[in-house]
Amino acid sequence: MVACAAFVGCNDDFPGKPNPADRPLPQNEITDFATLFAQNCTGCHGADGELGPAPPLNDPLFLALIPDETLHAVIRDGRPGTPMPAFAAERGGTLSTEQVKIIAAGLKSHWPADKTEEVSDAAIVADAPPYLSSATILQLTPGATDQASTLFERACAECHSPNGAGGETGYASGGAINDRAFLALISDQALRRIIITGRHDLGMPNYAAPDGRPEDFKPLTSAEIDELVALLASWRRGDAAAGDAGK
Amino acid sequence: MYQLLRKLAHWIDARAGVSATLWPMMRHPVPRSIDGPMGWWYVFGSASMTFLLIQILTGIGLSMVYVPAADQAYESLLYLDYQQPWGWFLRSLHYYAGSGMVVMLLVHMTQVFLQGSYKYPRELTWVVGVLLLACTMGMFFTGQILRWDTDAYWGLAVGASMAGRVPVLGPEIVHTLLGGDIIGASSLSRFFALHVFIIPGALLTFLGIHLWLVLRCGISAPPKPGEIVDPKTYDATYHEELKRGVPFFGDALLKDIFFSALAVTIVVVIAAVVGPKGPTEPPDPTLAGANPRPEWPFLWLFGLLSLSPPAIETFIMLVFPVLVLGALFFVPFVSNRGERAPSRRPAAVLLVIVIYTTLGVLTYEGVQAPWSPVMDAWSGDPVPVNLVEGRTPLELQGAAVFQFKNCRNCHALEGIGGRRGPDLTTIGASLTRDQLITQISNGTPGGGNMPAYGKQMSPAEMEATVAFLISLRPDGQLPAGAVEDAPVEGTTPQPVELTE
Known part of the structure; x- marks a missing residue:
């Protein structure tokens, strides 16, 4: 049977052949923004970064206004005085320094800028x-x-x-x-x-x-x-x- | 050339006596009715053996690449999966053929039990069969350890702490199994030796005895209601039956071959389609989010242990397996005579139904494992949108606190989240504000499942969380304890006609 299969086709065709891309990674080595977002942010900020109890993250106005450094700091250290916890491992969270950077950078680029039904005018961003x-x-x-x-x-x-x-x-x-x-x-x-x-x-x-x-x-x-x-x-x-x- | 080979064969045969021994074995007769459709009940034992053969072959293949060293085992599995041509298939086949072997063993045992084939004179055949089952389970457990991923690491940790509970000898056993007091470099070598030499050695020895006994005692005829097994007369009757018998190397063997081929084909297809199991993440004792599960043949035990009160855990771990094995050993000694047909043995049929139902339910619980919190539900499972929309700012903050304080890891919302505690989607309709505060602050009374959170939450966090929980109720339903017409606590949106 195996020999047959080997002759008949390339063994890449089998659905069971593991794909190196699916290789399980230890938590602290995940570098994919979507995965990190789904594991760490959606609980409060909603599945697509909106309609969670915490403020939406897919808001183009918010993403345009918040300085990179501030966004990074909020993820790293949390927001004192709010339920937003610190996510960096050195502040008691679970994410590596690198992962915090990936989330901060990913937030800014993940939602395309043309999703601006709510912000009807670029001027609103400019004058904010x-x-x-x-x-x-x-x-x-x-x-x-x-x-x-x-x-x-x-x-x-x-x-x-x-x-x-x-x-x-x-x-x-x-x-x-x-x-x-x-x-x-x-x-x-x-x-x-x-x-x-x-x-x-x-x-x-x-x-x-x-x-x-x-x-x-x-x-x-x-x-x-x-x-x-x-x-x-x-x-x-x-x-x-x-x-x-x-x- | 042909003449030369013949001469050589004769020369060997004259000295080794191969044909004198094997020839009668190959021509041994089996009862005539096995030629008929009833003969299909006799194929499961040989299918188990076929799977064992596959296990040996694939196992040899795997052992050529696998490195049984703690620091390289995981890498060698990745090499098999991603680089070695067909390495992934070898791993996959080894896993599913092993699973198939367990399934076939269970079916074989059940058939032997139901048809009373274990009765006189085949008691010893059954006892050795139970030892084969024990060896196979041992192979499954040790094989899981060799996968050397997170599951393997924690499976080993759990197994070792179970063994550690053995009175007096516990520490000694753990030390021997792990090659030290903790899981370390030698642990994997020990389990490699167990999986590759010690248990297979025992298994093949028992298999030899089992087969010898099968030949020696003959294959039992399919049972007929009213045909009573009586040790005094059985041998003579069976001997008469065999005189009218048919050779095993005939229809019976063809049935075995056909069924084994079918079983192997199914396993090969599953192995090719589903692919190898694991390895999951590399073993890491510091990984807090690890959620290890035992292999499927042990899930029922996992379920049983998790659902039992802590006071009887040690009993279940140490005494219970001995009782189960003991009970299996004693089956033929409880009754080795009398009726064999299932239709005349309702107690046996009932026992099989009860045992498989119990195993099935416990396995289901073991898969679901509702007692394990979902460690990342708080940060990963969104609050259902309809539980967010229409909430007041306070209730929204409460929902955020609910997530942030990890409530979600044990309490689902609309079925998503942990299942250790109750789903809270409509909690506002059943608990009042005061009851909620008491429950959260003090936990379950009498040291129950829920911890007390009173000291871990600020008054504002408590206030917000309770406001959110009160708002969780079906449309139009009043909060628990509220009276119609009284001011409604919480501000769930009312039906439009009330607000307009």
Whole structure:
């Protein structure tokens, strides 16, 4: 039988012949981005980098804005103050330095740039506020709180209600963001990121999109986003200055 | 030239007595009814032997390339798989013919048991057959170790720690098996010696005895209801039967050859289509995510051990196998007379059904292994999209915490994830907020399966996780404990007519 088979055909034709490409690799030697992404990221960020509990990674706006170094650092060290854990082996994760680099680089190149239904205009990317805030301390004075509240009302209240309590305000799915438990699980930088990029997968508009916002709404500036983040941070601390909001 | 060869043959025969011994053997008669369709029940033993022959041939081939050294074994397997022409096929055939041998042995034993062929005067044939089964299982276990990948490493670790539980002699046995106190360079050599010399030596010796006994006692006639085996009269009756018998080298042999050829063809096709098993990742004792499984003939034992309470583990590991082997040995001594036909032996038929059902169920459990957490579910299995959409920011963070705290490794969502704990897809409809907090904080009461997570989660993480869990319930269903018209906890989207 074997001899027959040997004469009849080349033994490459047999489906059972192992393919060197399928050779099992030890975890720390995997270098394929798709495999690494599926094993390490999809649990929270979703199968195709969207529609997971954590913010989408296939968001072209996000990928365009975040500096390479920052992206690399977030994967390596995690995001303190959020559920995002450190993935580098030296920080208690499971990935080698090389693998962290592969994921960081792969994220930027994996989703083709033409997938920009959500970012309707390249200008939105071009005009976007910087990913990292230039302000070092986000602290609101009592006067500034009113200003930030007004801004919040214009930019966020349609979904999240004026005091951030969420509720049935047309875009009912917005939900509460004045919840102290929620705010304790999201860092200021993560808040800034989500205000800039929105969540295209769950319907949250980005910094410039007009959905559910007043007609004269102007794209949020970097300083305005700082103000909003500071407002949310004050809710997180439960500041008296924050008034009723956050209760 | 021909004359010369004939002379040489005669010269050898005159001194070795080959024809005087073999000729009667080759012409030995078997009961006439084996010529008929009932004869097809007698083909499984010879098929096992055919597979053994293949194992010897492929084994010799493999041993020419395989390097039984801890640092080179794995590489030599890769060489066989990817570079040596037909090396992959040799490995594949060796594995599937070995599996086929186990299957044929079991079928053969079952047939012998059901048809009462083990009864007088063939008790010893059965006992030696049980030893052959033990040797074959030993070959399977040691063969798995020679694969020297992650499964082999952990299989050996488990086997050694089982052996280590033997009272008094345990450490000595482990030391002998592993060639040291831990798995090291000598361990593989020991198992190579076991797999290639010691167990095959025993197996071939027992096989010789088995075959001799088959010839000596004759092949039993197919059973007929009402034909009673009585040691006092059996020999005379059988002798009479053989006078009317037919030679084994005839129809009976043709049946054997036909069936063996069929069995080998099936195995060759499987080997060519499925390909060699493993090796999986190289052995690495530091690999935390390793999820080793024993080879299939041992899965039922794996299932049995995993499902048993820890208190009786040692019993199952050490006493149970002895009991099973002992029970098999004693089969012909419990009853070596009486009816042989299965239709007159309902207890025997029932026993076979119960045993195979049990083995089947335990093997199924062993394959599924719902008791093993899925170590990478938390980072690799996405939260089902419909459990993400419509969640509040707090619930979303809760879902992220749920993944990040490895809950998913034991708890599936919509069937995906670990199965050690219950699936939580609709947990919000059955546990209240307080019950969830208590369960997560304290774990299962009384030291059950679930560990207490109270000290490993911040209040905010607990709050978010519980909010997410409460939101997990079928559309329109209230949270557990909530009363209709009362304020609804959690903010699962309500049906449209309620929100408009």
